Amino acid sequence: MNAFISVDADGALQRASDIDRRRQAGEPVGALAGVPLAVKDVLCVRGGPTTCGSEILRDYVAPYDATAVERVRQADAVLVGKTNMDEFSMGSSTESSCFGPTRNPVDPRRVPGGSSGGSAAAVAAHETVLALGSDTGGSVRQPAAYCGVVGLKPTYGRVSRYGLVAYASSLDQVGPVTKDVEDAALLLNVISGRDPRDATSVDREVPDYRAKLDEGVEGLRIGWAKEFYGPGLDAEIRAAAEAAAQRLAGAGAEIVDLSLSVAGDPDYCVSCYYVIAMAEASANLSRFDGVRYGFRAEAPDDLQDLYRRTRSRGFGAEVQRRILIGAYVLSAGYYDAYYLKAQKVRTLIRRDFERAFDNCDLLLSPVAPTTAFPLGEQLEDPLQMYLNDIYTTSLNLAGLPGISVPAATSAEGLPIGVQLMARPFEEATLLRGARVLEQAA
Numbered sequence: 316m317n318a319f320i321s322v323d324a325d326g327a328l329q330r331a332s333d334i335d336r337r338r339q340a341g342e343p344v345g346a347l348a349g350v351p352l353a354v355k356d357v358l359c360v361r362g363g364p365t366t367c368g369s370e371i372l373r374d375y376v377a378p379y380d381a382t383a384v385e386r387v388r389q390a391d392a393v394l395v396g397k398t399n400m401d402e403f404s405m406g407s408s409t410e411s412s413c414f415g416p417t418r419n420p421v422d423p424r425r426v427p428g429g430s431s432g433g434s435a436a437a438v439a440a441h442e443t444v445l446a447l448g449s450d451t452g453g454s455v456r457q458p459a460a461y462c463g464v465v466g467l468k469p470t471y472g473r474v475s476r477y478g479l480v481a482y483a484s485s486l487d488q489v490g491p492v493t494k495d496v497e498d499a500a501l502l503l504n505v506i507s508g509r510d511p512r513d514a515t516s517v518d519r520e521v522p523d524y525r526a527k528l529d530e531g532v533e534g535l536r537i538g539w540a541k542e543f544y545g546p547g548l549d550a551e552i553r554a555a556a557e558a559a560a561q562r563l564a565g566a567g568a569e570i571v572d573l574s575l576s577v578a579g580d581p582d583y584c585v586s587c588y589y590v591i592a593m594a595e596a597s598a599n600l601s602r603f604d605g606v607r608y609g610f611r612a613e614a615p616d617d618l619q620d621l622y623r624r625t626r627s628r629g630f631g632a633e634v635q636r637r638i639l640i641g642a643y644v645l646s647a648g649y650y651d652a653y654y655l656k657a658q659k660v661r662t663l664i665r666r667d668f669e670r671a672f673d674n675c676d677l678l679l680s681p682v683a684p685t686t687a688f689p690l691g692e693q694l695e696d697p698l699q700m701y702l703n704d705i706y707t708t709s710l711n712l713a714g715l716p717g718i719s720v721p722a723a724t725s726a727e728g729l730p731i732g733v734q735l736m737a738r739p740f741e742e743a744t745l746l747r748g749a750r751v752l753e754q755a756a
């Protein structure tokens with residue numbers, strides 16, 4: 316599947332036998348003891364390559380562990396390797412990696428989704444049990460849906476971003492990619508919580524996400540917003556969402572019809588997301604200048620030439636496009652028309668969700684408008700690729716948590732996921748709802 320960029324076979328076996336020995340000696344072991352776990356190659360793992368799927372970081376070795384990685388290590392997970400991804404997490408298909416595309420284990424002629432496509436494919440292909448991904452605009456949830464696994468984007472601030480190579484800092488979150496909802500709860504338990512090294516991580520109690528998993532949805536109000544079912548959505552995916560609503564209702568939830576005229580409108584969400592994400596990316600990626608990290612062009616004439624040739628060769632086409640657009644929307648004369656306006660729309664999206672959550676506890680929606688598409692199909696059309704994100708970006712803009720859970724299989728045999736969204740820090744409620752859907756499916 317080409318799900319991995321690097322595999323640490325010796326390290327994994329060593330760690331596994333250490334854990335076996337500790338168990339036999341009757342010593343305590345952590346919550347993930349002995350469980351294989353793969354890490355998206357955007358999270359730093361000390362002493363090994365962290366490439367972000369980019370030529371510019373092909374030979375970069377991280378000198379420290381990301382906090383999420385440190386926490387899974389402390390819980391005694393067995394790190395098996397680093398998973399493939401769209402270059403710097405910019406994409407929806409895992410085709411822009413400099414290590415070649417990842418394939419979808421359900422149908423290897425198709426993409427696994429992205430950008431955490433390697434993590435989703437590795438879990439779906441049983442090449443690992445747990446995986447970490449990152450989600451800036453859907454990168455955990457959409458590949459999970461395409462590969463038929465569970466993907467959770469936590470509330471902004473729930474999980475530390477320390478050691479996560481930044482794409483768009485106000486949107487990025489680390490999240491679990493797992494075979495089922497219980498594993499997602501278990502992994503979220505381990506990675507959540509305040510970290511003094513990430514000032515945006517929130518100091519708030521981490522409940523045991525497994526404790527209430529089986530409490531069901533009786534009495535919960537599930538919001539159904541008509542805006543999510545507009546043009547462009549596959550009929551089979553709409554039917555899967557309707558069936559999911561029925562299942563939740565059958566389990567005692569109340570379905571509430573409501574309207575999300577801003578947060579449910581892809582015209583606002585996708586445009587606003589891509590302006591803000593690219594603006595932040597253009598600033599974050601300025602650190603890759605050939606001086607401090609990774610690849611450096613040889614024999615430069617002067618400093619400008621060093622920057623120009625390093626960045627032209629080191630970054631792929633999509634990353635260059637985004638740096639250009641990001642720099643453009645931030646530049647004097649365009650800032651008010653694009654960046655500032657996008658920030659205002661972002662506020663309206665957040666308020667729209669707040670209003671919706673006055674009347675419901677969870678929102679139900681599709682994850683993506685289609686099932687996994689064939690490799691190469693959308694590569695020449697960036698706008699088409701961006702439209703994969705019409706149901707996922709709004710949550711990142713509002714900072715809310717969401718989960719993608721397998722709900723059905725298409726006539727072609729491809730997985731269909733549905734998404735549940737919740738108020739900030741209501742991951743426990745999300746997981747309860749997802750558990751009901753998973754059991755029904």
Ligand code: GLN
Nearest residue numbers: 404405406451452453454
């Ligand atoms: N597909 C979206 C993008 O390209 C989201 C990616 C992500 O969540 N990292 O920006």
